[in-house]
Amino acid sequence: MLSNNIKNNFSLAWPLAINAVLMQSMLMIDTLLVAPLGEHALAAMGIATTIMAFMLGIQHALSNGTQLILSRAQGSGQQPAICIAFWAGLGINLAAALLFWCTISVFGQQLVALVSDNPDLQLQAHAYLATIKYILIAASITQVLSAFFNARGNTRIPLKGFVLELPVNVIISYGLINGLGVIPALGLQGAAWGSLVAIGFRLLFLAHMLYQSGNLGRNAPGARRIMPHVMRHLQEIAPIAANFIILSVGMTIYQLIYAQLSIYDYVAITLVFPWIRIGTQFITAWAQAAAITISQALGSGDTGQLGYFIRECTRAALLASLFIALAFYLLSQSMQLIYPAIEPATLTALASIAPLYIFLPIVRTYNTLCGHILRSIGESLQVLRIHFVTQWLISIPACAILVIGFEASIFWAFAMIPAEELLKALPLSRRLRRNASSLATGAAIPSVQTPTRRP
Template identity: 25%
Template sequence: MADSSSSLASPISPPDTSRSLKQVIWLALPIMAGMASQSLMNIVDALFVGQLGEMSLAAVGVGAYLNFMATALIMGISSSVQAMVARRRGQGRLDALAAPLGKGLLLSLVVGLSLTLLFWLLAPTLVAMMLSDPESQRIAGEYLQIRVLGISLVAANFAYRGYWNGRGRSLIYLRTLIIYHSLNVLLTWLLVFGHWGLPALGVAGAAWGTTLALLFGTLLYSAQTVRPALKQGLLNRGNAGGSLVDLLRLAVPHSLQQFFFAMGIATLFWIIAQIGLREVAIAHVLVNLALFLILPAVGIGMASTTLVSQSLGAGRPEQARRFGWQVVGLAMVLLGTFALPMLLVPEWVLGFFLHTPEAVAMGVTPLRMTSVAVVLDAVGIVLAQALLGAGANRTVLKVSISLQWGLLLPLAWLLGPGLGGSLTAVWSVQLLFRCLNSAVFATIWQRGHWQHIKV
């Protein structure tokens, strides 16, 4: 489970351009597979909860994205730990590789527990702002309060993921994720429906299944990581390998970007809820499918985070720039391939989650739009991740917030409830948003100002 000492005997030189795609693919495949496990887990949850009815599915959708809003505030821990570990590796500072992890775990505990208390208390109010039906409010509120109990666990897992991916050992991340996600599916099946003599908890069972699986995942990560990390400065209290301030400087902008993105999704659900409860259930399915579709771009982008940071640490900025463009092309091809079923046979795909002909028919056109939008978004996803590897976290924050809150959400409200439009009208705004998002990140990447940022 741990690395042998020989694997840490010398720094890893950044790969030559001719080998860059191979490096990206081999590093990205475990990340992509691990994230596929995450999205498949969410899809399986939707399959289970969907059998309880459209109200339960809509309530879980709202609760899940409010929970996403809470956990988004600690997502920057992963990318910041990964960027710092990869930069130290490129510099050959192997005795300080785990120092960012130690500081990341400290942040996970302090910030995670604070967020748990805050969102547990605010859960009824937040849910009431999103849903008008009392029963759906009750279901969503209970689901959210259970899920936020695991925020510190999510944060710790983010820190571990950043450490292993920064070292180029993404297979550790994959192995751990698959194990505890498999447990999650089993626990959810048992607790939602009451199998093997356990009580049938319904929607609450899905929340408890996820939270208990997260606890197991954190313990599993710790068992694989603590021993080798102790030899690499895990408990270092000084600034070797990067100070806590350095970690916060990288983590806060990315966490804020993810928070505003998550809050944007929650706001989008509020907008859709003004149209109808059925539309909320359909949107929950569409978002989960979209998250599954973008996995190749996110996985490859996370791989480029490591390679870009290593290249900059070794003083090769032009090589880092070439990595970004090569990875974009690969991501677009993969996303286009994966999106074909949603584009060509949307009724068949939606039929797994929605159990009335009216709901399926309503979701066909938005799903087709989703399949096109995610391919366009490949450029933005990959280059945003690469910019995080370069330390340009503030730039990513500014672009993401301005486009989402200045364009996507106002137009979605206007074309939806504002003008009496449908779910399709709201979803059409996604196409414009994805195009502009990718164009802006492509321009930033090509200009190359990120090459001079110190991490």
């Protein structure tokens, strides 16, 4: 029998997981819709979405930090604390979105030129980027609205918003790309407008649900009242955004290093990466749900059972990781069926790294859970340091030396990713055990700032 803690965590996690998978599938759908326009259109969209994905990822990391603060405020039961956390988070996310929007507006051509030196691709990608950049503004609001509902335990509401957005995007994008009745065919620009209109629908839905949820909007604090809280809010969530940046840029550097391998080895790694991302979505959602529960408990001051809850969550996550590893094993045995046209040399490369990506979910699951739990109890800066040291000072240099210096095989090159996870496991585990013991004994954690209850 599953305990109530695990059942509650699962009820929070499954909408988060489905939402993440749908977000991954959105790019695939856009690719299918644009594919008939030819390789140049696909490449231009790929360049623009690479730039956008990096900026949206930073905004998402900021909103995840806001989600933890909102969860603590929710646990405290204090409406003013919830209100201040929401508006502070929204202000920070909007400021980041405006900064990125201005960056694209001013330096868009230079950013595209960094990715491609083809004039035709640069022209199409910049035109696409000029429209799609407005998504940054809408996304900054939808992300904080989603964080608000997730922090309250209503993870199904953001999922419903995305389920609404998906068909709207497909229908409008298809009509605008190919033309429909009196609507002229806009080609690649049609895909950009379709995405923009679709996220607008999701924004309206979430705003409507926020209005129905209570008096948050009517209790919006004034600028003078909220400004002292913004810097404290930013100070707590900035390490989470920095963590995303170093991991994202680090993965890009890995890919640049892998590009020095043979074409067959590089294609093999390129084929595996999307499956790894999709396969770990539930674990990430599980970890986010655990962080929400822990943050709410910290806000309420009810921390007596958190040590037991963390142990239960860890056992359940590691069990789930075994099923993911099994799924990756089945994937390794089905590569020729999934990709019948690939060369035998690529299949050989895939077979050589199969033990590594089959093992990867087990250790990555533990690290993901540790990282999210530690952030929820105010250890974001420490998690950032661990990621920076293990990736940037050890794993990436070792990978570069092996591939560029010693011309190592694909096995040893790809092995640096699970090796990095193994290096992280020990320090993350130590910090988690230390803090879990403090929570179990009821000791306060200095790095956590919880709302002060009024007498």
